[in-house]
Amino acid sequence: MPWLFPIAAFATLASIWLALSLRRDTLAFAMSGLTIVFATVTVFIALFTRGEVLPSTIDPAYSLTLDETASRHYTLVLMTWVGAIFLPLVIGYQAWNYHVFRERVRPHQGGLDQGY
Structure with missing residues (x-):
């Protein structure tokens, strides 16, 4: 399907x-x-x-x-390990980034009314 x-x-x-x-x-x-x-x-x-x-x-x-376009076996194994190690790190960073910036900036909270 x-x-x-x-x-x-x-x-x-x-x-x-x-x-x-x-x-x-x-x-x-x-x-x-x-x-x-x-x-x-x-x-x-x-x-x-x-x-x-x-x-x-x-x-x-x-x-x-x-x-014909695939890499050699060693390259595929190496990239699999690199992806297995760094992909969870990237996903974790994105989740943390979303958690930090989850709320929108409101004009009365961010100092926009104070001129900066």
């Missing part, structure tokens, strides 16, 4: 607008993350099921396939 992911990406994108209209910022933040995930999975499915990363317009023999 590869058609499910583009529909889910569109639905989560539409739900961002709805969540912002209802002033549900946390829900809008979560839906924007899901939109990115579903859109990325859609691109991966499109590349994987087709079997060609870059089809040639001159001759099909010149097309780039997944096997």
